[in-house]
Amino acid sequence: MFRHYLTAALRNLARNKLYAAINIFGLAVGFAAAILIGLYVRDEFSYNRWVPGADRIYNVYSIANPPGRPPMVLDTTDADFADLLKLEIPQIRETTRIMPISHSLRHGSVEAMQKIYWADANVFSFLIMPVVAGDLQSALQHPDSIVITRKMARKFFGSDNPIGKTIEIDRAHPMQVTAVLEDYPSNTTLAAEIFASGKADFSYLADRDRHRPSSSSGGYEASVHVLLRLRPGVEPGEIKPALESFFSRHRKFNPPDMIKLGIVPLSEVHLYPAGMVEMMPPNDRATVYAVAAIGILILLIAVFNFVNLMTARASRRAVEVGVRKAAGASRGNLVIQFVGEAMLYVALSMIVALALVELLLPVMNAFLGRGIAFDYWREPWILAGIAILMMAVGLLAGAYPAFVLSAFRPGVVLKAGKAKTGRMRGVRGMLVVMQFAILIGMIIAAGVVYSQTRFAFEGAIRLDKDQVLLIEGPCHTALEQNLRAISGVRGVACTSPTSLGLEVNQTPAVLSDGRQVFLFRGDVDFGLFEFYGIKPVAGRLFSEKHSADAVSSDPNAPWHPALIINESAVPMLGFANPQAAIGKMIKVTGETDKAKPSEVVGVVPDFSLKSIRDEIGPTVYFVNPARNRYLNVRLTGQQIPETLAAIDRVWRLSGPPKPMTRFFLDEHMQNLYLDMVRQGQVFAIFAGLAVLIASFGLFGLSAFTAEQRTKEIGIRKAMGADTRDILHLLLWQFAKPVLWANLIAWPVAGYLMHRWLQGFAYRIALSPWLFLAASGLALGIALLTVLLHSWLVARAKPVTALRYE
Amino acid sequence: MLQLNNVCKNYRTTEVETRALADISFEISAGEFVAIMGPSGCGKSTLLNILGLLDQPSSGSYRLAGEEVAKASEHKLTAIRRALIGFVFQSFNLIDDLTVAENVEVALIYRKDKSRRKQRIAEALERVGIAHRAKHRPQQLSGGQQQRVAIARALVSNPKLILADEPTGNLDTANGDAVMGYLTGAAKAGTTVIMVTHSLVHAAAAQRTIKLLDGHVVSETKL
Numbered sequence A: 001m002f003r004h005y006l007t008a009a010l011r012n013l014a015r016n017k018l019y020a021a022i023n024i025f026g027l028a029v030g031f032a033a034a035i036l037i038g039l040y041v042r043d044e045f046s047y048n049r050w051v052p053g054a055d056r057i058y059n060v061y062s063i064a065n066p067p068g069r070p071p072m073v074l075d076t077t078d079a080d081f082a083d084l085l086k087l088e089i090p091q092i093r094e095t096t097r098i099m100p101i102s103h104s105l106r107h108g109s110v111e112a113m114q115k116i117y118w119a120d121a122n123v124f125s126f127l128i129m130p131v132v133a134g135d136l137q138s139a140l141q142h143p144d145s146i147v148i149t150r151k152m153a154r155k156f157f158g159s160d161n162p163i164g165k166t167i168e169i170d171r172a173h174p175m176q177v178t179a180v181l182e183d184y185p186s187n188t189t190l191a192a193e194i195f196a197s198g199k200a201d202f203s204y205l206a207d208r209d210r211h212r213p214s215s216s217s218g219g220y221e222a223s224v225h226v227l228l229r230l231r232p233g234v235e236p237g238e239i240k241p242a243l244e245s246f247f248s249r250h251r252k253f254n255p256p257d258m259i260k261l262g263i264v265p266l267s268e269v270h271l272y273p274a275g276m277v278e279m280m281p282p283n284d285r286a287t288v289y290a291v292a293a294i295g296i297l298i299l300l301i302a303v304f305n306f307v308n309l310m311t312a313r314a315s316r317r318a319v320e321v322g323v324r325k326a327a328g329a330s331r332g333n334l335v336i337q338f339v340g341e342a343m344l345y346v347a348l349s350m351i352v353a354l355a356l357v358e359l360l361l362p363v364m365n366a367f368l369g370r371g372i373a374f375d376y377w378r379e380p381w382i383l384a385g386i387a388i389l390m391m392a393v394g395l396l397a398g399a400y401p402a403f404v405l406s407a408f409r410p411g412v413v414l415k416a417g418k419a420k421t422g423r424m425r426g427v428r429g430m431l432v433v434m435q436f437a438i439l440i441g442m443i444i445a446a447g448v449v450y451s452q453t454r455f456a457f458e459g460a461i462r463l464d465k466d467q468v469l470l471i472e473g474p475c476h477t478a479l480e481q482n483l484r485a486i487s488g489v490r491g492v493a494c495t496s497p498t499s500l501g502l503e504v505n506q507t508p509a510v511l512s513d514g515r516q517v518f519l520f521r522g523d524v525d526f527g528l529f530e531f532y533g534i535k536p537v538a539g540r541l542f543s544e545k546h547s548a549d550a551v552s553s554d555p556n557a558p559w560h561p562a563l564i565i566n567e568s569a570v571p572m573l574g575f576a577n578p579q580a581a582i583g584k585m586i587k588v589t590g591e592t593d594k595a596k597p598s599e600v601v602g603v604v605p606d607f608s609l610k611s612i613r614d615e616i617g618p619t620v621y622f623v624n625p626a627r628n629r630y631l632n633v634r635l636t637g638q639q640i641p642e643t644l645a646a647i648d649r650v651w652r653l654s655g656p657p658k659p660m661t662r663f664f665l666d667e668h669m670q671n672l673y674l675d676m677v678r679q680g681q682v683f684a685i686f687a688g689l690a691v692l693i694a695s696f697g698l699f700g701l702s703a704f705t706a707e708q709r710t711k712e713i714g715i716r717k718a719m720g721a722d723t724r725d726i727l728h729l730l731l732w733q734f735a736k737p738v739l740w741a742n743l744i745a746w747p748v749a750g751y752l753m754h755r756w757l758q759g760f761a762y763r764i765a766l767s768p769w770l771f772l773a774a775s776g777l778a779l780g781i782a783l784l785t786v787l788l789h790s791w792l793v794a795r796a797k798p799v800t801a802l803r804y805e
Numbered sequence B: 001m002l003q004l005n006n007v008c009k010n011y012r013t014t015e016v017e018t019r020a021l022a023d024i025s026f027e028i029s030a031g032e033f034v035a036i037m038g039p040s041g042c043g044k045s046t047l048l049n050i051l052g053l054l055d056q057p058s059s060g061s062y063r064l065a066g067e068e069v070a071k072a073s074e075h076k077l078t079a080i081r082r083a084l085i086g087f088v089f090q091s092f093n094l095i096d097d098l099t100v101a102e103n104v105e106v107a108l109i110y111r112k113d114k115s116r117r118k119q120r121i122a123e124a125l126e127r128v129g130i131a132h133r134a135k136h137r138p139q140q141l142s143g144g145q146q147q148r149v150a151i152a153r154a155l156v157s158n159p160k161l162i163l164a165d166e167p168t169g170n171l172d173t174a175n176g177d178a179v180m181g182y183l184t185g186a187a188k189a190g191t192t193v194i195m196v197t198h199s200l201v202h203a204a205a206a207q208r209t210i211k212l213l214d215g216h217v218v219s220e221t222k223l
């Protein structure tokens, strides 16, 4: 019996090679996409889980709630909090600290800027990581201890085991390698591959420990990751109240609860928002879910397709069913036959899919910078998942036609020569509509993400970013002048990172009526606005001609520099319009207790290099050369390599004694929006896949339909229809489901993309043209796909069509 | 109405060449009612398909309504079919998805003939006594009823030429006689009717009988 079914199935497959190939390959592409997406999603949820007990190690977050503005999350807190937390909250068993700072490292002739985690000695009792050499428990005992990964060991020492060797920090402080870590897997949030002892005298962590802020202090520096472990049996929720009230007991802020502490397990840090990212850039949980949903949708498209084609094909076999029934086959026999046949197709698809995954996984890993493995033979649950998927698809695709067909009385089927498959056609139509709805939705999503990305790079940026090189470093006059003298350099200006939104600093400010507000603060140097082509909306820009414009370098002098505010600050500070703000007095109190009211001399448009996800916010600018940390250099754009070489030379001659960190503004923006660019690419790739699978399906379906309607076409031609009439008839048949699909796709995609755009402070409007274009594209693809078969049957001589019976 | 001169039709498959029609020549004048007879496989359907412009001869000349159409373009053939010809098939050839009325309408829509369409369909259905089934699907009708619908479809456009390929072949005597009645009526009204049949009785209703054997005309009898 089984052999009989198998030969029947294989012959059927061999007889319909094109159909079988389309069917198997379409489903295989769907399976492969679903598996790849499944692996990606699993990887997203696996972050840090390779660290033993990652779900019981918590990172302390600072959540700032400045009045009247959206909350801001930081995955760091102040250094003195680690001890205090352990002291005051008895449920906390142990804490440790990691402070990320970049330094220059040198061994022999190898020198590079590297991020270092300055850490407490007990850090490795939290982060229990595999080692190449050395003992982690004692590794950071001495103030000159340093622990590096294998990759760093190879980079600086050219060997895997440089234990006991020395590496120099900032060309001044020798440190001894005490242990070498295995390289981290790709699913880590650890951003530094070097741990150094926080006891080192020159480390900023030690410095912070020497100058602990008092509990009446208004200063708060969220610069360290505090990790903590709870006592056995304690749930994180139990210490929530204690954490939330903690801050107000140790710092004097107005309002007192402006900052609250919270904890997130290491295993979830990756999908938790972190405003100013100190660890690896996090992913957005919603994005991961969206990708998972796309995977499911693609799988659905492929399965719909498969079920559709199997059903369509099955209706041609009504006579076979009739004969078999007449010969005594029971309904059960027939169901088994059809389901078995579908299973055969599914199994072949899965084999092709697994091969595709093997082929594409390295590509995906390279694209995402991951090391995702697909060891399905070692992971029983993946195998089980694949088996369940195959069963489900096979059952769906086989059972439906089997039940419908096997329910016919053989006499009816044999007499008519075919079954009444109207009901199946209805289901098929619905599946095609669903497929195209998904497809159109994906095209819309890809379009919206693409437009928003374009907007982020071009439309939203309100400053002249062309050919700008940013150099991290001090800004002394000699360096500035030497840079300006290079022929490929058009202009140089100095600034702090805050004015460009590269770092965020908030300051309280007191208005003339005594009201206190929180403003973003941008420390600039003369010429910065001019450098970026920013023109005042009212008043003037800073000028060296006005001696009162700059903060005095004398620490005892009164503190009241001239202020420029941005447009967002105008209403926030209670001014009717920019002009009305000019000449008004505001006291910026964050810097010093010597602050006196300052005069607003200008208003500039809102601008920032921050992500368009975040509001630029009301900002106050003043000239404060002490905070300069970036050199902005605009190149002419000609002979860039020569110019860069000249800049490097100037740095060696008149810059500080460390390697230079420089990057183009364009690169910065690329990094800033990397996730969005990736999302756009992911949507585009998967929309493409969906198109491919749906086209396969439609192609198969059109071949089938054209064949099924041959007789009708013959009749119509005999009645005077010409090729054009028939082509219209057939194309309209395929256009209809696409048009129906819009009714589903438009509202759903519109709503979801509207939600997605809400995540941005600055966003594009959803254009109806995009929706129309997506539908037009889908329609075009559908019609092109079915054109071939439709054209072939439409052109056939009517007599050929009529002979088909 | 039409003239055939030395019409041949060969079917070429990969192995064999079949000569379905060999040197057929005859003339049929307007308003004639002609029966074509002959054993199965002698080329009757092939001949009718060529007469109806559903197929083209391999060689020879075919003049229809004064125009040479043996080598005419598909476009031209469609235009002439629209203007002149109605068909009745042995196996009815109704479209399953359309109602009876819609099936009849098919004969009008491609003629871009919009005048009084509804009324003409109703009249045609009335003429063949099937008006009460206008909203049914072909599958819900008996064979005799289905063939009446096919006749209504052939008549509704008032063609100059009706081609009927064994219109009574699948019907019982009573239904067969009814169908013959409609065809005779159409012929009386001045339509040229060419009908393939195996029934001597039905052939007798025609004014003239052409006998085919292996693709040749073997005899012509005229009443």
Ligand SMILES: Nc1ncnc2c1ncn2[C@@H]1O[C@H](COP(=O)(O)OP(=O)(O)O)[C@@H](O)[C@H]1O
Pocket (backbone or CB within 6 Å): A803, B011, B012, B013, B018, B019, B020, B038, B039, B040, B041, B042, B043, B044, B045, B046, B047
């Ligand atoms: N499309 C075709 N291809 C090959 N041979 C055909 C084709 N159509 C008809 N024939 C052959 O031509 C001959 C005449 O067929 P047909 O006109 O259908 O006969 P009739 O209608 O008289 O029974 C037959 O031998 C048939 O096998």
Ligand SMILES: [Mg+2]
Pocket (backbone or CB within 6 Å): B044, B045, B046
């Ligand atoms: Mg025949």
